Amino acid sequence: METILLTGSTGILGREILYQLLKEMMSGKAMHLLLPVRSLPDKSALDRLLEVLNAPDKPHYLSAYPSEQFLTGIEVIDTDLAVHDPHAISQIKKYKNIYLIHNASNTNLYYDNKALLEVYENNYLATLRLLEQLTGHIRKFIFISTAYCTGLLKGLVKNEYHDFDEAGRLYPMGLHKQQRNHYEYYKLLTEHEIIHYCNKKGISWQILRPSMIGGRLLDAPLYRIARYNVFYLMGICLYKWRMESPDQTSPHIRIFANPDMPLNIVPVDYLAAAIVHLRTDDDVTEANTVSSKGIPLHYGLSVLIHPWDISFDITREIPTDPNHLETFFYSKIGAWMAEYLQLPVHEFDTSLLRQKIAHIPEPDMIASFAALYDYAVKSEFGRVKNPV
Numbered sequence: 480m481e482t483i484l485l486t487g488s489t490g491i492l493g494r495e496i497l498y499q500l501l502k503e504m505m506s507g508k509a510m511h512l513l514l515p516v517r518s519l520p521d522k523s524a525l526d527r528l529l530e531v532l533n534a535p536d537k538p539h540y541l542s543a544y545p546s547e548q549f550l551t552g553i554e555v556i557d558t559d560l561a562v563h564d565p566h567a568i569s570q571i572k573k574y575k576n577i578y579l580i581h582n583a584s585n586t587n588l589y590y591d592n593k594a595l596l597e598v599y600e601n602n603y604l605a606t607l608r609l610l611e612q613l614t615g616h617i618r619k620f621i622f623i624s625t626a627y628c629t630g631l632l633k634g635l636v637k638n639e640y641h642d643f644d645e646a647g648r649l650y651p652m653g654l655h656k657q658q659r660n661h662y663e664y665y666k667l668l669t670e671h672e673i674i675h676y677c678n679k680k681g682i683s684w685q686i687l688r689p690s691m692i693g694g695r696l697l698d699a700p701l702y703r704i705a706r707y708n709v710f711y712l713m714g715i716c717l718y719k720w721r722m723e724s725p726d727q728t729s730p731h732i733r734i735f736a737n738p739d740m741p742l743n744i745v746p747v748d749y750l751a752a753a754i755v756h757l758r759t760d761d762d763v764t765e766a767n768t769v770s771s772k773g774i775p776l777h778y779g780l781s782v783l784i785h786p787w788d789i790s791f792d793i794t795r796e797i798p799t800d801p802n803h804l805e806t807f808f809y810s811k812i813g814a815w816m817a818e819y820l821q822l823p824v825h826e827f828d829t830s831l832l833r834q835k836i837a838h839i840p841e842p843d844m845i846a847s848f849a850a851l852y853d854y855a856v857k858s859e860f861g862r863v864k865n866p867v
């Protein structure tokens with residue numbers, strides 16, 4: 480019987496990982512799932528999990544099974560990972576040899592002190608506490624990080640973000656990294672501390688780094704995603720502007736970006752399938768879990784902006800004479816997004832990933848991007864269920 484602890488199972492990626500694990504369980508794999516979920520003032524942890532298990536757009540491969548059947552292999556642990564919770568830890572410590580997939584995270588990309596405190600406490604401290612408190616019970620610590628945490632992405636981005644000497648000792652983290660925000664900085668520092676701690680204690684570790692997460696492209700119903708985040712936020716911002724400013728005619732926006740950089744978007748189901756498969760592969764320590772090819776920026780922006788009849792061009796600086804739309808865009812998301820849109824030309828090395836998951840077909844994100852985004856627009860980014 481394999482015991483797996485998965486954090487963040489109510490989120491975008493975590494629920495898809497959960498669905499993939501349940502698929503394995505339903506096909507006969509002996510598995511016990513420990514799911515830490517935090518209750519809300521008006522909703523228990525179990526009720527929150529049931530919402531995920533009964534979600535109308537969960538993958539069709541699970542439709543044949545009632546949620547009671549899933550629950551027989553699941554133990555929900557009501558806990559907030561950012562808070563020291565000895566009761567939750569003792570519940571987990573009943574098990575040994577746990578594959579711990581630590582996916583929960585705060586994804587605040589802002590630069591202010593609120594973001595700093597959130598990522599420090601919720602991501603950095605909470606991760607290290609979980610690892611330390613469960614030492615002796617972990618078979619492998621799998622950390623879901625981000626492909627962007629190394630800061631400057633340029634040329635072919637290799638899987639290894641950390642340096643080791645010839646004896647396999649981890650070098651201390653230097654000052655050469657160029658993170659864009661507290662979230663990235665603490666992701667990289669957390670990775671570093673995990674490797675350091677696990678090597679010292681003889682615990683297996685694995686660090687998997689997704690790029691921007693998009694909707695499903697492998698498993699029906701396609702294009703679904705639990706929440707529209709990251710690149711979808713550009714569409715949400717333009718949609719809101721359109722709603723608030725219906726009388727603005729012939730709008731134009733200058734997007735501050737490097738026109739030659741690609742947008743790497745990975746489908747959530749492909750990513751989750753990769754994570755679930757890689758968990759038992761002890762040869763993989765660090766891996767880019769991203770799409771093999773990025774979407775050319777001009778094409779990507781034309782898809783993202785097209786639905787609102789807005790013309791655009793790409794500029795090499797934030798406009799100093801912003802129009803109505805640009806003022807709205809740059810005050811909401813444009814400033815932090817610009818940090819990601821002006822990266823040097825880069826692609827990720829995915830040869831290791833493809834070799835390890837050769838049996839999982841890689842969806843063609845470039846060919847599917849317009850349809851994927853069209854679904855999000857038609858669903859008004861989650862407000863309309865089942866748009867036609």
Ligand SMILES: NC(=O)c1ccc[n+]([C@@H]2O[C@H](COP(=O)([O-])OP(=O)(O)OC[C@H]3O[C@@H](n4cnc5c(N)ncnc54)[C@H](OP(=O)(O)O)[C@@H]3O)[C@@H](O)[C@H]2O)c1
Nearest residue numbers: 487488489490491492559560561582583584625690691692
């Ligand atoms: N989204 C992307 O494009 C992207 C790109 C690269 C990497 N990643 C990484 O992928 C992972 C998943 O991201 P996501 O987009 O799926 O995030 P998400 O939708 O915001 O989900 C985050 C999950 O973590 C849980 N969580 C956060 N803090 C917690 C706490 N203190 N205690 C208990 N649970 C907590 C959340 O629970 P609640 O539901 O209770 O809030 C939720 O289930 C993260 O590690 C993220 O850094 C994401």
